[in-house]
Amino acid sequence: MNHLPLIIKREYFTKVKNKSFIVMTFLSPLIMIALFAVVAYLSQLNNDKQRTISVLDDTGYLTNVFENTENTSYTILNGLKLKDAIELVKEKEDYGLLHIAKIDDLDGVSDHIRFYSEETPSLSVISGLEQRIEKRLNEMKLEKDGVTLAQIEAAKTNVDIAQESYTGEKSSKADNVVKLMFGGAAGYLLFMFIIIYGNMIMRSVIEEKTSRIIEVIISSVKPIQLMMGKIIGTSLAGVTQFIIWAILGGVLMVLVGFIFNIDILAMQTQQQEMAMQSLQNSGMDQKVGEFFIAFQNLPMTNLIIAFLFFFIGGYLLYSSLYAAIGAAVDNETDTQQFMLPILMPLVLAVYVGVFTVIEDPHGVVSTVFSFIPFTSPVVMLMRIPFGVPIWQQGLSLLLLIITFIATVWFAAKIYRVGILMYGKKPTYKELFKWLKY
Amino acid sequence: MNDLLVADAVSKSFGNFKALNQVSIAVPKGSIFGLLGPNGAGKTTLIRIINQITMPDEGRVFLDGQPLKPEHVRDIGYLPEERGLYKSMKVGEQCLYLAQLKGLSKSEAKQRLKYWFDKLEIGDWWNKKIQELSKGQAQKIQFVVTVLHQPKLLIFDEPFSGFDPINANLIKDEILQLREEGATVIFSTHRMESVEELCDHIALIHKSNKVLDGKLNDIKRQYKTNTFEVGLQASNSDRVITEIKNQFEVLPATFKNLNDDVKLNVKLKEDVSPNDLLSFLTAKAEVHHFVEVIPSASDIFIQTVKNN
Numbered sequence: 001m002n003h004l005p006l007i008i009k010r011e012y013f014t015k016v017k018n019k020s021f022i023v024m025t026f027l028s029p030l031i032m033i034a035l036f037a038v039v040a041y042l043s044q045l046n047n048d049k050q051r052t053i054s055v056l057d058d059t060g061y062l063t064n065v066f067e068n069t070e071n072t073s074y075t076i077l078n079g080l081k082l083k084d085a086i087e088l089v090k091e092k093e094d095y096g097l098l099h100i101a102k103i104d105d106l107d108g109v110s111d112h113i114r115f116y117s118e119e120t121p122s123l124s125v126i127s128g129l130e131q132r133i134e135k136r137l138n139e140m141k142l143e144k145d146g147v148t149l150a151q152i153e154a155a156k157t158n159v160d161i162a163q164e165s166y167t168g169e170k171s172s173k174a175d176n177v178v179k180l181m182f183g184g185a186a187g188y189l190l191f192m193f194i195i196i197y198g199n200m201i202m203r204s205v206i207e208e209k210t211s212r213i214i215e216v217i218i219s220s221v222k223p224i225q226l227m228m229g230k231i232i233g234t235s236l237a238g239v240t241q242f243i244i245w246a247i248l249g250g251v252l253m254v255l256v257g258f259i260f261n262i263d264i265l266a267m268q269t270q271q272q273e274m275a276m277q278s279l280q281n282s283g284m285d286q287k288v289g290e291f292f293i294a295f296q297n298l299p300m301t302n303l304i305i306a307f308l309f310f311f312i313g314g315y316l317l318y319s320s321l322y323a324a325i326g327a328a329v330d331n332e333t334d335t336q337q338f339m340l341p342i343l344m345p346l347v348l349a350v351y352v353g354v355f356t357v358i359e360d361p362h363g364v365v366s367t368v369f370s371f372i373p374f375t376s377p378v379v380m381l382m383r384i385p386f387g388v389p390i391w392q393q394g395l396s397l398l399l400l401i402i403t404f405i406a407t408v409w410f411a412a413k414i415y416r417v418g419i420l421m422y423g424k425k426p427t428y429k430e431l432f433k434w435l436k437y
Numbered sequence: 438m439n440d441l442l443v444a445d446a447v448s449k450s451f452g453n454f455k456a457l458n459q460v461s462i463a464v465p466k467g468s469i470f471g472l473l474g475p476n477g478a479g480k481t482t483l484i485r486i487i488n489q490i491t492m493p494d495e496g497r498v499f500l501d502g503q504p505l506k507p508e509h510v511r512d513i514g515y516l517p518e519e520r521g522l523y524k525s526m527k528v529g530e531q532c533l534y535l536a537q538l539k540g541l542s543k544s545e546a547k548q549r550l551k552y553w554f555d556k557l558e559i560g561d562w563w564n565k566k567i568q569e570l571s572k573g574q575a576q577k578i579q580f581v582v583t584v585l586h587q588p589k590l591l592i593f594d595e596p597f598s599g600f601d602p603i604n605a606n607l608i609k610d611e612i613l614q615l616r617e618e619g620a621t622v623i624f625s626t627h628r629m630e631s632v633e634e635l636c637d638h639i640a641l642i643h644k645s646n647k648v649l650d651g652k653l654n655d656i657k658r659q660y661k662t663n664t665f666e667v668g669l670q671a672s673n674s675d676r677v678i679t680e681i682k683n684q685f686e687v688l689p690a691t692f693k694n695l696n697d698d699v700k701l702n703v704k705l706k707e708d709v710s711p712n713d714l715l716s717f718l719t720a721k722a723e724v725h726h727f728v729e730v731i732p733s734a735s736d737i738f739i740q741t742v743k744n745n
Contacts, residue, residue, distance in 0.1 A: 003538055010534055063712070212521030217513040219488040220538040222507070227688060420490070433452050 003221045004229050011204070011233025016240060025241050029248040035061065037256050051095040051125070056085045058102035059109060065136045072125070081378065086116055096121055098129060104231050105146060110137060176386075180358060182303065183382035187353045190378055191312050191346060197238040197315075198322035198342075201230055202335065205326030207421070214419045224412040231319045299387065306384050306393055313400040315379025318406050324411035327418030328426050349375035353382040361386035373403035410435065441466045441590055441621040442487065447496035449482055456482040458645045459496070464590075464623060464638070469616055471636035471653070471734075472625040475742055478642045480625050481518065484592055487623075488515050511540040514588035518595045518625075520579055522567045529563040532582055537678065539586040546585065553581045557607075572599050580608055584615060591615060592623045597631060609635065629735035641738065643745050655732065660732040660740070662704060665711060666692050667718060668726025669699040677721050684717065685709075692724050702730065 015021055054075045057063050066074035075094070077085050082099055089097040096117030113133065115121060142152055163175075205227075208214045217226060315319050325338040352369045360366060360384050370380040370388070376396045384393065417434040418426070426434075442464040449457040464470040470519045474480050485491045487498060489505060498505040500512060523531055529550070536546035554560045557577060567575055576599045584591060593612070597605040612635065616622055624636060630651075632639065640650035649656065667690075671677045678699055681687060688702040699722070705714060711729070718724050732740075 006534070006537055014523070018525070208523075211524050212517075212519045213523055215490070215517040215519055215539065216515070216521075216535065216579075218490050219513070219517070220510050220535070420485075 002225075004225055004232075007221065007226060007229025008233040008236070012236050013023075013232060015200070015204075015237035021237070021241070025244050026248065029245050029252055032249065033252045033256050036253075052092070053088045053096055053098060053125075053129075054092070054094050055098045055100075056080060057081065057100045059100050061106075061109065061140060062100055062133060062136055065132045072128075089116070090118075095125070102263075106137070106141060110134075135410050139198065179385035182385045183357065184353070186303075186307055186311075186381040187350065187378040190314055190381060191350050193238060193242070193311075194315055194318045194346060195343075197234055198319045200238070201234045201319050202236065202322040202326035203332065204230060205323050205415075206332060206335075208328065209327070209330065209419055218419065223416040224408075227320070227323050227412055227415050231316065231323060235315065283399070299385070302386055302390075302393075307381060307395055310377040310400070312380050313397065313404055316378075317373065317400065318346065319405045320404075320408045320411040324414040324418070327415040328421075328431060329418075345372075345374035346378070349378035353379050357382045362388075367392075371399060373400045376400055439465055441501055442623070443499045444483065444487070445497050445499070447486060447493045447498065449450065449479075449486065449491065449493050455645050456487075457493070457642075460642065460645075460647045461496075462640045462647065462650060464621060466621055467616065467619065468638050469612070469622040469624055469635050471630075471632045471639035472623055472642070473627075473632065473639055473734075473738060474642035476627075479645045480597075481594065483642070484515070484517075484623070484625065486595060487590075487592065488513060511586060512589045513537075513592065514583040514586065514590070515592045516579060516583040516594060516596055518598075518645075520576075520635060522575055522579065524568040525566055527563070528565050528567060528570070528578055531567065532578065532585070535582045535706055536585050537587075541586050549585050550581070555583065555586065573601060573604055576600060577604065579612070584620075588620065590621050590623065592625075594625045595627070596624070597626070620641065629733065632707065632734045636734075639734070641741055643742050646745075648745050649737070649741050656737060657731050660737050661730065662732075663707070664688070664702050664704045664730040665714060666690055666703045666726060666728045666730055667699070667703050667714075667724070668692070668694045669701075669718065669722040670725055671698055671722035674698040674722075680721060692726070692728075700726075 002302070044289070049071065051072045052075060053066075053072060054077050055063070055066055056077045063076055066076070068074060072095075079159055080088065085097055085099070096115055097115050099116065100109065101112035103112050110133075115126065115129070139149065139152060143149070208217070237277070280435055321342050325335055325342070326336065329335050348367065350373060352365065356363060356365045356369070357379065366379060369375045370383050376399065380388070380393065380396050413435045438503070440463040442462075444462045446459045446461050447457055448455070448459055460479070460483060462472075462483075471481050472483070482491065486493050487505075489507065489510065500509050503509075505592065511515075528708075532544050532550050532607060533543060536544060536550070547640065549733075551560075554563065554592060559574070559577060562570065562574070562578070567578070570578070580596070591612075596608060596612070600608060609631070612622060612624075622635075624632075636653055638651065639650050639653050667681075669677065677685075678701070681703065686704040688704060688708075690700045690702040692700065694700065703714060705711065711727075715724065715727060718727075
């Protein structure tokens with residue numbers, strides 16, 4: 001008698017019809033977008049703030065470096081003593097005072113520049129000032145040695161190394177960025193999916209225990225059928241939720257951007273801004289084109305197939321463990337001690353993925369972790385865009401499947417015994433004993 | 438084969454703890470079989486083995502002459518002591534789900550549920566959630582779900598707990614009715630008066646071993662001590678008592694009776710018939726009360742457990 005479809009159906013519909021599930025499905029994207037909009041709005045406010053910086057240049061070298069920009073204007077003070085200048089700036093409530101002390105030797109100037117202000121100045125303001133001054137001082141030193149400005153300009157060179165594999169596949173930095181984005185998104189998606197829906201499975205097992213229906217159910221079906229039905233039903237509910245999130249999130253994103261006229265995509269951190277600037281040097285249009293080419297260069301078929309297999313394999317592996325934990329305990333507070341051993345390999349996988357795969361996708365660490373079944377789904381998904389030989393993918397998947405079967409067997413044992421155990425919080429030793437019942 | 442269920446030398450251990458030790462029972466077709474025993478004796482383990490929830494370490498179980506196999510879950514209806522339903526699921530949906538798990542088709546389940554819901558007058562609960570029902574009401578639903586697929590063997594573990602006397606009676610009548618219709622019932626309880634009332638066979642499990650089994654009447658015959666309750670009216674009661682005491686072994690009696698002057702338990706020797714006692718008594722006084730003392734299920738239970 002195969003009751004699996006029946007159980008899956010029940011698990012799916014109870015989840016999907018659950019009020020808090022519905023609320024979460026429709027509210028989370030709203031909350032996320034609202035947060036996004038608030039942050040975007042606030043940072044825009046911040047950027048719009050006007051600052052005035054006074055400059056007291058006793059050397060006279062740097063006076064014409066400071067041109068007013070959109071948000072910052074500079075006042076050049078002349079012939080004031082430092083003390084008086086500070087008083088004046090305080091009175092005017094300027095952002096701060098930049099003082100360049102009088103030094104005859106050009107080499108010494110850089111050591112005698114100081115910024116005075118009421119509060120600690122923002123990092124971006126200081127680094128902006130530093131960049132300007134450095135550029136000017138460099139030029140002056142070169143001029144002193146007899147190099148003209150025109151020569152300096154002419155000497156500037158921009159290098160962009162073209163990459164090509166032995167088999168003739170061309171790639172670029174843009175390729176790598178796209179690959180990282182793909183791999184990172186896939187790995188992170190799996191990580192999130194496991195945590196959210198693994199927990200949901202665990203709670204639903206605990207619910208069956210606390211409502212004491214479990215004994216009625218397993219007098220009709222095999223515990224492993226119930227467990228698999230639960231895992232599959234909950235996953236389907238999860239996929240449904242994810243799809244709704246993606247659609248809703250996309251629509252809302254566009255809508256909010258339209259209504260509030262905030263260019264959400266333009267929200268950038270300092271670092272991204274710098275990266276964008278360096279991109280701009282070689283021509284923005286060309287870069288965008290490169291991204292599209294990089295997209296097309298991705299091994300799409302391989303990616304999609306591998307994504308499906310590793311995603312499903314990894315998810316089933318972890319969710320069966322979550323189900324076993326749910327069966328072993330009576331209530332959610334008791335789950336903590338068993339959660340750690342599950343979360344550790346998962347977090348490790350993400351760390352390895354983020355730090356090692358980016359650095360060297362085919363290095364020893366990345367390769368090894370892409371074979372260990374508990375980390376392989378995340379790490380391998382991150383590596384695949386960079387091109388992993390099919391035999392490696394196959395071997396890793398085989399290991400994953402073998403481990404998955406072993407884990408399900410192990411989880412089913414604990415599940416079978418655990419669902420009928422009430423009252424006490426089991427220890428690891430007891431769990432081990434259950435395997436032999 | 439007259440036995441619907443036979444357990445043959447079943448043993449089960451959990452780690453070092455032996456929950457069942459070579460327990461054999463035979464449940465005759467059409468009987469109500471009382472499975473008795475103190476808490477923790479191993480009854481639930483045996484019931485779970487019959488339901489194939491746990492596998493025995495040793496021994497075999499036969500249902501209708503066949504070794505127990507997964508398909509047999511359709512032939513068994515089980516109401517566990519630790520029972521409950523999905524709290525946030527609607528009554529109707531839930532009953533359909535559980536019935537389908539027992540192998541009924543959806544339409545058939547619907548039809549039978551309608552019959553039962555009408556019979557128990559609970560039709561308007563269909564769209565309620567379990568958490569909106571009282572405990573007793575949920576128990577009723579649970580009972581319906583247990584019997585819905587018309588199993589050959591019904592196993593009830595403390596079926597009356599949580600019911601008020603009216604509903605307990607209702608359920609009792611339903612159980613008797615199901616037996617009339619051909620079902621065999623295994624009945625596990627600590628309420629000895631229901632054992633007395635319902636069971637025709639019993640088995641007593643104590644400390645993982647079966648210590649007693651058979652027809653309830655046979656067991657009672659075994660356990661009876663040839664003792665008779667005697668109630669007399671006599672003008673000179675003290676003298677009558679002394680005379681009886683000289684002739685027979687007399688124990689104090691506690692039965693309830695209207696206006697008897699003399700109340701005694703008289704134990705007869707093997708070779709003395711009740712008629713001898715009666716004619717002795719009628720010669721001395723007016724006999725108002727003369728009953729053989731039959732040990733109750735409760736007496737047998739306590740005595741057996743103490744002796745073991």
